[in-house]
Amino acid sequence: MAYQRDSAIFGLPPMPRSYKKHIVFQVVGVAFVIFIWYNLNGGFLPKFLVPRMPYFHIGPEIGCLIFFNVNNDASKIQWARNVNDKKSATDSVSNPAFNMIGGDIVLRGHGTKSQSLEPVMARPPQINSDITFKEWLEIVATGNKGIKIHLHSMESVEISLQILKEFHEQKPMKFPVWVHADVLQGPHGDKPVIDFERFFKTLMRLFPMCTLSLGWTTGTHTDLSQSSYTWDMVWDMLDLVQKHEEELTDRLIVFQARLSLIHNSVPQLKWLKDNVQRSSVMIWHEDGDIVDNEDVMYTAYRFPPDFIYYDLNHDRLQTLLSQYRHMSREKVHELVLRRDEVMFKPQAWLKMGFHRQKNSILASTEAIILVNPIVHIISKSKYLPTPEIYIQGRVTFFNRKNRKAEAHKTGLNIYVRPTEYAMFDNIVGIRCFIGAGGELEVSGSNLPSKIPSFRKTAKMTPSYSNCYRFRITDERTHLSFAVKALHHCTVLENVEPDEELVALLRVELPKGLEGDKQHPFILKMEDNNREGLIDELSIKHKA
Structure with a gap:
């Protein structure tokens, strides 16, 4: 009509x-x-877009920053920790100050003859509780707060995750859920009781829709000045994650670290975070630990606010963080600021060689690791040979493949005045070599036959840390090669010293080498027997 x-x-x-x-x-x-x-x-949005567009789906895998809308500042997320009894569970749910509720799980009677198959909320050495995991979920999973469970025994993993799965099927959880386990041995820690492979396979089978939280076992010591999460520790964690890279695509990962062990660990943890996509770091404070205010500010200064969480449970530290989170530079130790001056700048270097070897170079603003001789890095800028310019840095050698080093072969090459460098096995220039055993060498590399050959060597006693500081100055007619073996490379106090390095090799360069053209610098491992971690790498102009 x-x-x-x-x-x-x-x-x-x-x-x-x-x-x-x-x-x-x-x-x-x-x-x-x-x-x-x-x-x-399963919805209007194509499935292949769902993992990349979290706003279209809210489930237990949702990130805390999105769910709680804290303006991308993870330090604003407040934690109720050790919520392992009925009263604290009820209180934490009704307390508006808390965003996330954390609890610990063991089997009732854990480690005794009376151990049962019932998961209860308890943190070892406690082995019993007045509340089971099922009952705990009924109380805390109200929807307006997130939850985090810490699994403390391998026996409790499958049973607990099955309970979590069944609960989610009956009452879909539309809030953040974190599942945590300590899977590696950390500073002063015991051997972990959780086997990562078994834990990860069970998690992926029963409850993959969560934030995966991983940590190291830790302990304490009367003197923590030399303690840290070592490069080997964070490298081991990277290996675990990269082994399951496809399964972890688009999943949130959090690495947990203890505040009292942070002083010498920030570069390592930042390097780990930089090399794992969609990862963050959680700094937690153990009751009774003695910590320095500056350590909290150090982490706040080095990590972007959307990539670092804090579970401090300490009024003074929490107040300090709340007041100065965005002005942390004013509260850090002077050595932190000094380290800024010698930090590695990935954007100033190019990767050369076999690009398919994606893990042959692991770069971060904290350091770069070269693990394969078929790939090298080259400075984007070129320089004239002059006494006013020098390249400096530190290299630490690791033997993660358990191979024997070869004298004058296993180590790091630093090439000066390279003219050809497209092929990893045919770099033309002046080769400055630091061997894993303390060998030093300056020689020509694939130079034209018309240029006289030259080679000069020296030997120094290596330290147990396998760490060396170097400085190379190309003075046009001479080359100065200064190297020093360092006893410590991870302590913050070992940042670049003020004293000058002493040249152990000073080599007169033969005629015929071009000394009036600009050239880049190149760094490359000589063989596969060691991996080289390079930090404090920079090209300096003398004042």
């Missing part, structure tokens, strides 16, 4: 009955297609 009325007004012909049927069939057809798509796809 409406069409007939409008057609009369505008002088249009009446709509044929067949045309009306055609429109009805089209509408029904489109509705049917939408119905089929929605049911087969």
Whole structure:
């Protein structure tokens, strides 16, 4: 009738009955297609876009920053920790100060003859509780707070995750859920009781839709000045994650570290975070630990606010963080600021060689690791040979493949005045070599036959840390090669010293080498027997 009325007004012909049927069939057809798509796809949004667009789905895998809307500042997330009894569970749910509720899980009677198959909320050495994991979920999983469970025994993993899965199927959890386990041995820690492979496979099978939280076992010591999460520790964690890289695609990962062990560990943890996609760091404070205010500010200064969480449970530290989180530079130790001056700058270097070897170079603002001789790095800028310019840095050698070093072969090459460097095995220039055993060498590398050969060597006693500081100055007619073996490379106090390095090799360069052209610098491992971690790498101009 409406069409007939409008057609009369505008002088249009009446709509044929067949045309009306055609429109009805089209509408029904489109509705049917939408119905089929929605049911087969599980929603209107294509499945391949869902992991990349979290705003279209809220589930236990949702990030805390999104769920709690804290303006990308993870330090604003407040934690209720050790919520392992009925009263604390009820209190934490009603307390508006808390965003996340954390609890610990063991099997009732853990480690005794009376151990049962019932997961309860308790933190070892406690082995019993007045609340089971099932009951705990009923109380804390209200929807307005997130939860984190810490699994303390291998026996409790599958049972607990099965309970979590069944609870989610009955009452879908539309808030952040973190599942945590200590899977590696850390500073002063015992051997972990959780086997990562078994834990990870069980998690992926039963409850993959969560934030994966991983940590190291830790302990304490009367003197923590030399303690840290070592490069080997964070490297081991990287290996675990990279082994399951495909399964962890688009999943959130958090690495947990103890505040009292942070002083010498920030570069290592930042390097780990930089090399794992969608990862963050959680700094937690153990009751009774003695910590320095500056250590809290050090982490706040080095990590972007959306990539570091804090579970401090300490009024003074929490107040300090709240007041100075965005002015942390004013509160850090002077050595932290001094380290800024010698930090590695990845954007100043290019990767060369076999690009398919993606893990042959692991770079961060904290350090770069070269693990394969078929890939090298080259400075983007080129420099004239002059006494006013020098390259400096530190290299630490690791033997993660448990191989024997070869004298004058296993180590790091630093090339000066390279003219050809597209192929890793045919770099033309002056080779400055630091051997893993303390050998030093300056020689020509693939130079034209018209240039006289030259080679000068020296030997120094290596330290147990396998760490060396170096400085190379190309003075046009001479090359100065200064190297020093360092006893410590991880302590913050070992940042670049003020004293000058002593040149152990000073080599007169033969005629025929071009000394009036600009050239880049190149760093490359000589063989596969060691991996080289390079930090404090920079090209300096003398004042």
